[in-house]
Amino acid sequence: MAERYSSFEKGGRRWLLQRVTAAFLIVVLAFHFFLLHFVNHANEVTFQMSAGRMQQWIYYSLMVLFLITATFHGVNGVYNALVNMGLTGARKRAMKAALSVASLLLIVQGLRTANAWAGIDLLPII
Amino acid sequence: MSQSYNRGRIEDFGRWREFSAGMWAWIFHKFTGWVLIGYLFTHIAVLSTALTAANADPSTIAAHNDVYTQTIRALESLLVVRILEVGLLAVAVFHILNGIRLLLVDLGIGLEAQDRSFYASLVLTGVIAVASVPTFLAGVTF
Numbered sequence: 001m002a003e004r005y006s007s008f009e010k011g012g013r014r015w016l017l018q019r020v021t022a023a024f025l026i027v028v029l030a031f032h033f034f035l036l037h038f039v040n041h042a043n044e045v046t047f048q049m050s051a052g053r054m055q056q057w058i059y060y061s062l063m064v065l066f067l068i069t070a071t072f073h074g075v076n077g078v079y080n081a082l083v084n085m086g087l088t089g090a091r092k093r094a095m096k097a098a099l100s101v102a103s104l105l106l107i108v109q110g111l112r113t114a115n116a117w118a119g120i121d122l123l124p125i126i
Numbered sequence: 127m128s129q130s131y132n133r134g135r136i137e138d139f140g141r142w143r144e145f146s147a148g149m150w151a152w153i154f155h156k157f158t159g160w161v162l163i164g165y166l167f168t169h170i171a172v173l174s175t176a177l178t179a180a181n182a183d184p185s186t187i188a189a190h191n192d193v194y195t196q197t198i199r200a201l202e203s204l205l206v207v208r209i210l211e212v213g214l215l216a217v218a219v220f221h222i223l224n225g226i227r228l229l230l231v232d233l234g235i236g237l238e239a240q241d242r243s244f245y246a247s248l249v250l251t252g253v254i255a256v257a258s259v260p261t262f263l264a265g266v267t268f
Contacts, residue, residue: 034134048187109171112169112177113177117176
């Protein structure tokens with residue numbers, strides 16, 4: 001039987017999700033860089049133009065999905081790197097909790113920002 | 127039947143002279159990953175100026191004097207930010223290209239070309255980063 005060198009649990013959901021998000025992010029990250037540095041230039045950014053893009057539901061949806069998948073992929077990658085370095089037991093559980101909270105805060109803050117551009121008022125705090 | 131081997135300390139960088147192409151690919155992928163997730167948190171923090179800008183007077187927004195537009199423009203006026211952006215592009219391009227390589231390896235495609243595809247990722251990253259320099263430096267005052 002072939003050796004396994006992966007730090008992921010065999011047949012794990014996080015293993016699969018890391019690869020599914022990777023496939024999505026390859027395309028969307030390339031698009032994001034291309035659109036905002038080569039089609040539009042970062043030094044010519046205006047609130048109005050950013051808002052104009054975010055007010056299109058397809059762009060808004062893509063960016064929200066981008067935020068969620070990038071956060072998952074990045075934070076899950078960090079978690080796996082730490083496990084690979086030998087993180088175990090209570091410290092592993094504490095790190096998992098801390099990274100989960102950090103991810104949640106990042107996604108909420110990203111959504112608040114996206115909504116500010118799109119002019120969406122969901123809740124007083126969001 | 128599966129066996130386990132003592133591979134020594136995985137992250138023993140003192141052994142760097144012994145590292146194979148695959149080991150370097152793994153280290154570069156991890157390093158670029160740390161940079162990208164660090165950047166994501168910073169990116170959202172900077173973009174959060176849009177929350178304040180959204181409440182600005184419409185005439186302030188129309189004149190591009192809102193805090194979001196001014197913050198981005200102030201950052202973009204700095205040469206060091208432009209250089210960091212080229213670095214960020216290089217990091218992202220390598221992570222993307224090596225990521226494609228990893229997905230193919232996971233699917234069992236091109237297993238015999240793993241070393242060559244890593245070198246190709248490095249070369250292509252270098253070419254794209256160099257080619258992007260004029261775009262990233264456009265309009266900056268030295």
